[in-house]
Amino acid sequence: MRDYYRPLVQSGPARPSGALPLAGGPYWFSHVARHRRDAPVEVLPAMAVPDDWHAALTAPRPDVAGLGMDRVRIMGILNVTPDSFSDGGRHDAPDAAVAHAEAMRTAGADMIDIGGESTRPGSAEVPAEEERARTEPVIARLRAAGAPPISIDTRKRAVAEPAADAGAALVNDVSGLTFDPALATFCAERDLPVCIMHTQGGPETMQQDPHYENVLLDVYDWLAERIAAARDAGIPHARIVVDPGIGFGKTIAHNLALLEGVSLFHGLGAPILVGASRKRFIGTITDAPEAGRRMPGSVAVALAVAARGVQILRVHDVAETRAALSMWHAIDLGDRYGT
Structure with missing residues (x-):
């Protein structure tokens, strides 16, 4: 029987004796929720966490x-595609892409994530050469x-390599x-950090009846396995970021369980x-069928996960999220924060 320990994250000056710092940031936790696959969740003092989890x-x-x-x-999200679910076709021309990236930087983006292949539910694979042609010139100009800093959103070495060469x-x-x-x-050869995201199935099939025994623990175990595989390939743990993959092979209930x-x-x-920005489950919950109307719900998600110590928020609405x-x-x- 395996135990999993979820820190109950808190912040502010009223930090009690015995509370532990969370991941080197401004947050802390005095208690954890212990999860087991065959038992109810149990709240324990932080000092009860085993040494490996503590570290x-x-x-x-x-x-x-x-x-x-x-x-x-x-x-900040920059889709240089004609068919992404939220803003496909708006920034696929290089001049428009560069202008939007500059606007996001001015609005407070710390990083720009550039993608040349839509991975929305039901989308088809884009040939690597076409994906490269969409992304590489924009990265070079930026x-x-x-x-x-620029992130290349791709599944393919043939796209990542020229993107890295471009910056x-x-x-x-x-x-x-x-x-x-x-x-x-x-990524190992070039010492590039990599974000490992969870998905169940590819874009073509991932929303066709996704199923989990326990979505939170199943995704955790999958990411742990992929971290081990990345390390075996030569990528140091210090260069790995993880993403639970909101909306990728998940129902609304799955997404909410992962966020909570x-x-x-x-x-x-x-x-x-x-990366939950403007996704369909937000539109369903907030009655916003059009992706462009999902900003308030997206910001609410961003604040909720930031309060749980998440380090990177992948968003469309940079100015609103920053504010x-x-x-x-x-x-x-x-x-x-200087107040």
Whole structure:
């Protein structure tokens, strides 16, 4: 019987004796929720956590693409595609893409995530050469203009390699390094950090009756296995980011369970990225069928997971997310943010 320990994350000055720091950031926890597959969840004092979990939960996270992980970071989404679910076709021309990236930087994006292949439910694979042609020139122009760190959102080495040559500093793979085994080898060779995302099935089939025994623990175990595989391929643990894959092979109930329990993934000893922005489940819950109307719900999700210690938020609405975080930090973290 395996035990899993989810920190019950808190912040603010009223930190009790015995509370443990969370991942080197401003948050802490005095208690954990112990999960078991065959027993109810039980709340325990933080000091009851075993040594291996204690180390994983409390150790400061290494920088990612030059960005410190001691506070939440905003990753702005730049889809240079004609068919992405939210903004497909709006930024697929290079000039429009560069202008939007600059607008996101001005609005407070710490990183720009560039993708040339839509992975929305039901989408088909894009040939690598076409994906490369969409992304590489935009990355080169952005880096020449002094853009913030750039992430390449791809499953393929044939796309990641020219993107890295053009200046991309992180590989964001929605397949968790399962689609193209050569991608892990490339990231190891180039010392590139990689974001490993969970998905159940590919974009063509992932929303066809997804099923889990326990979605929170199943996703945790899958990510742990993929971290081990990445390390075996030569990628150091310090260069790995994890993403539970909101909306990728999940029902609304699955998504909500992952968001509520997202602090469990701190136990993997890596920064956590969450990308829930404008996704369909937000539209269903908030009665916003059009993706462009899902900003308020998306910001609510961003604040909820930031409060659980998530280090990277992948969002469309950078200015609104930054403003909400600034206000929340001023209230909840006080002097740490200069208030």
